[in-house]
Amino acid sequence: MNWLFRLFRSSIGCKGIMALTGIALFGFVIAHLSGNLLIFGGPDAMNAYAVSLRELGPLLWVMRLGLLATVLVHIGAAMRLTRQNTDARPVPYVRRQNVASTAASRSMMMTGLTVAAYTVFHLAHLTWGFILHDFATAVDDQGRHDVYYMVVKGFQQWWMVFLYVVAMVILAVHLRHGISSFFQTLGFNHPRWNPILEKSGIGVATLIFLGYVSIPATVFFGLVGLDGGGS
Amino acid sequence: MDFKLHVWRQKDRNSEGRMLSTKVEGISPDTSFLEMLDILNQRLIEEGDEPIAFDNDCREGICGMCSLVINGVPHGPERGVTACQLHMRSFQSGQDIYIEPWRAKAFPVVRDLSVDRGSFDRIMAAGGFASVRTGGAPDANAVPIAKEQADLAFDAAACIGCGACVASCKNASAMLFVGAKVSQFLHLPQGEPERKRRVLKMVDQMDEEGFGNCTNTYDCEGVCPKEIKVRVIAEMNREYLRASLSHDET
Ligand code: HEM
Ligand code: FES
Numbered sequence: 443m444n445w446l447f448r449l450f451r452s453s454i455g456c457k458g459i460m461a462l463t464g465i466a467l468f469g470f471v472i473a474h475l476s477g478n479l480l481i482f483g484g485p486d487a488m489n490a491y492a493v494s495l496r497e498l499g500p501l502l503w504v505m506r507l508g509l510l511a512t513v514l515v516h517i518g519a520a521m522r523l524t525r526q527n528t529d530a531r532p533v534p535y536v537r538r539q540n541v542a543s544t545a546a547s548r549s550m551m552m553t554g555l556t557v558a559a560y561t562v563f564h565l566a567h568l569t570w571g572f573i574l575h576d577f578a579t580a581v582d583d584q585g586r587h588d589v590y591y592m593v594v595k596g597f598q599q600w601w602m603v604f605l606y607v608v609a610m611v612i613l614a615v616h617l618r619h620g621i622s623s624f625f626q627t628l629g630f631n632h633p634r635w636n637p638i639l640e641k642s643g644i645g646v647a648t649l650i651f652l653g654y655v656s657i658p659a660t661v662f663f664g665l666v667g668l669d670g671g672g673s
Numbered sequence: 674m675d676f677k678l679h680v681w682r683q684k685d686r687n688s689e690g691r692m693l694s695t696k697v698e699g700i701s702p703d704t705s706f707l708e709m710l711d712i713l714n715q716r717l718i719e720e721g722d723e724p725i726a727f728d729n730d731c732r733e734g735i736c737g738m739c740s741l742v743i744n745g746v747p748h749g750p751e752r753g754v755t756a757c758q759l760h761m762r763s764f765q766s767g768q769d770i771y772i773e774p775w776r777a778k779a780f781p782v783v784r785d786l787s788v789d790r791g792s793f794d795r796i797m798a799a800g801g802f803a804s805v806r807t808g809g810a811p812d813a814n815a816v817p818i819a820k821e822q823a824d825l826a827f828d829a830a831a832c833i834g835c836g837a838c839v840a841s842c843k844n845a846s847a848m849l850f851v852g853a854k855v856s857q858f859l860h861l862p863q864g865e866p867e868r869k870r871r872v873l874k875m876v877d878q879m880d881e882e883g884f885g886n887c888t889n890t891y892d893c894e895g896v897c898p899k900e901i902k903v904r905v906i907a908e909m910n911r912e913y914l915r916a917s918l919s920h921d922e923t
Contacts, residue, residue: 449917453848453886454876454910523886527844530778530885536679536692537771539745541841542895548843550888623889629911631904 453526456519461627463516464620470509471613475653481666485590489582492589517558524551546619553616560609567596574599594668597661606658614651618643674700674766678713680725681773683782686789690782692771702762706749707732707739709761726785732757734898737833740840741786742773747837747896755835755898775836777845779882792882793834793850800874801854803863822860829856831899838893838901844885849893851879852905859908869916876913 449455477495480487495502540548563573568589571578577595580588596602621643625631660666675698683690697713704712707729714724730738739756743749749759764770774782779792830853838849855872858864864871887906894903 445917445920448877449914452876452913452917453880454913455917457886457910458914523888527846527885527888530845530883531776532778533690533776533782535742535745535773535776536681537742537745537773540843541746541892543843543890543892547888547890619889626889626903626907627910629907629914631907633904 453523456523457627459515459519460523461624463512463519465624466512467509467516468617468621468624470512471617471650475650478657479653481590481593481657482660485582485588488590488593489584489586489588493586513558513561517554520551520554544619546615547623550616550619553612556612557609557616560605560612563605564609567602568592574602591668593657594661594666597658600662603658603662607655610651610654613654614647617650618647621646674702674761674764676700676709676761676764676767677769679769679771680786681782682725682785683774685784686781690785692773700761702760704761705732705757706741706743706759706761707757726783726787728787729757734758735833737835740775740788740790740835740837742771742775742840744771747775747840748835748898752895753898753900755833758898775840777836777839777884779845779847779884780836780839788836790834790836792884793836793847795882796847796851796875796878797834797854799878800867800871803858803861804867805863816862818861826857826860829853829860829901829905832857832897832901833899835898837896837898839884841892841896842885842887843890843892844888846887846893847879847882847884848887848906848909849897849901849903851875852903852907852909853901855909855912856905859912868912869920872909872912873916873920876909 450459477491480491498505546553566572567574568578571592574592574596577592580591582588582591597606622639625635625639657666675696677694677696679692679694681690682693695713697709700709700712707727710725710727717724728738728740730736732739734755734757737755739748741748741756743756743759748754748756749763751759751763772786774780774786775788775790780788780790783789832850832853834850836847836850839845839847842849855875858871859868889903891903894901
């Protein structure tokens with residue numbers, strides 16, 4: 443097992459862990475989006491989906507804990523690498539100019555931590571029901587937790603829409619660098635593929651942004667509402 | 674041409690340094706950057722001051738000794754050249770020019786603009802070589818090597834070990850340098866016997882020296898005077914992960 447510890451402690455091994463946990467979180471982001479888009483299927487589709495998730499029972503807890511562990515490892519590795527990076531230049535430059543790097547690539551720690559803070563807020567809003575509590579307790583005519591109502595009511599508040607849109611911009615910026623970084627970190631780099639990977643990083647991040655933002659946007663502008671709109 | 678220079682002055686490893694400003698006047702546009710410093714140093718000596726210490730040797734872009742961060746960019750504003758190949762015509766007369774040493778924990782300042790790059794030597798000593806038996810030299814063409822592979826090895830071997838990659842990186846990471854030194858053997862049959870051991874030892878030494886970690890920002894590729902590509906970092910990552918998972922030594 444010595445070799446495994448040595449790998450984890452090394453710069454490249456730690457970066458590899460960032461890449462693997464990062465891509466796992468990316469997988470979650472895609473899966474979560476595909477579930478959320480059921481809101482366009484109307485209250486019944488949305489609430490039935492929520493029930494089916496809860497019916498997973500212990501499996502749901504395995505998934506939740508797995509996801510939590512992935513996030514913690516991703517953040518832990520980020521902290522470790524970042525501390526080494528700041529230690530590596532004790533005396534800063536008086537003048538320093540960026541030559542080739544993008545702003546997205548330079549701000550991964552900032553965007554990542556913002557996504558983490560947003561995630562806590564998001565859970566407090568829609569999972570724990572701490573924020574806008576009154577909307578979180580409704581029950582539909584079949585006696586199910588009315589997730590559709592909770593979401594629609596939430597996104598009829600302008601400040602809520604604003605917060606979600608800003609958070610999604612930041613997530614997209616994180617993924618814009620993260621997706622192409624994943625390949626480089628794990629050793630895939632080829633002149634034929636590099637421009638394609640770079641563009642797909644931007645493309646996929648944009649699609650994720652549009653997908654997530656479509657929900658608060660359509661609710662806010664009344665395209666999806668409580669009177670069966672959208673169903 | 675006239676310039677207002679702001680130069681890092683530091684007496685020795687243990688002293689605090691600071692930027693000092695001075696004017697240079699009547700410089701020809703065809704003066705090289707290092708010659709401009711020579712002219713300034715001559716004046717400082719005549720005035721009884723300490724000349725500015727800076728590293729240099731070949732002054733033709735092949736030895737990797739010159740190491741100046743000029744207005745925030747290692748080797749200055751021109752792409753694909755070392756500081757010794759830079760000329761004052763690349764600047765505007767009357768301009769402020771900031772000159773600083775490479776800044777990294779693994780490159781301690783020896784004096785003024787001169788830094789100790791022994792950390793690079795120790796990385797090379799850890800594994801940056803191919804062991805050969807002594808004896809009669811083999812026929813140069815006896816080992817076939819595909820042209821494409823030879824080109825990849827040669828592109829990596831163009832690295833002169835100056836350390837501009839470390840100096841430019843926001844994390845002071847040495848991964849472009851170490852990547853180049855791994856890649857130059859990776860594409861050649863002579864590198865094969867020590868392939869896994871080499872990358873493991875070099876990366877471990879790199880970590881030990883206190884360089885930062887690559888975050889794929891690629892400023893290094895932008896400042897490298899030999900235009901080494903970040904593909905060598907991907908190759909090093911791949912080789913290191915592969916060697917870690919499969920090497921036979923303990
Ligand atoms: C929760 C808080 C998060 C923090 C603090 C964080 C921080 C970071 C940092 C510092 C990096 C390294 C960047 C680099 O090497 O340039 C990174 C990479 C990455 N992150 Fe995150 N991140 C977070 C959340 C996420 C989420 C939610 C996802 C996916 C949806 C994600 C996906 C990625 C990917 C794919 C990478 C690229 C890995 C690589 O370097 O190859 N991250 N993250
Ligand atoms: S002095 Fe030799 S490369 Fe500049």
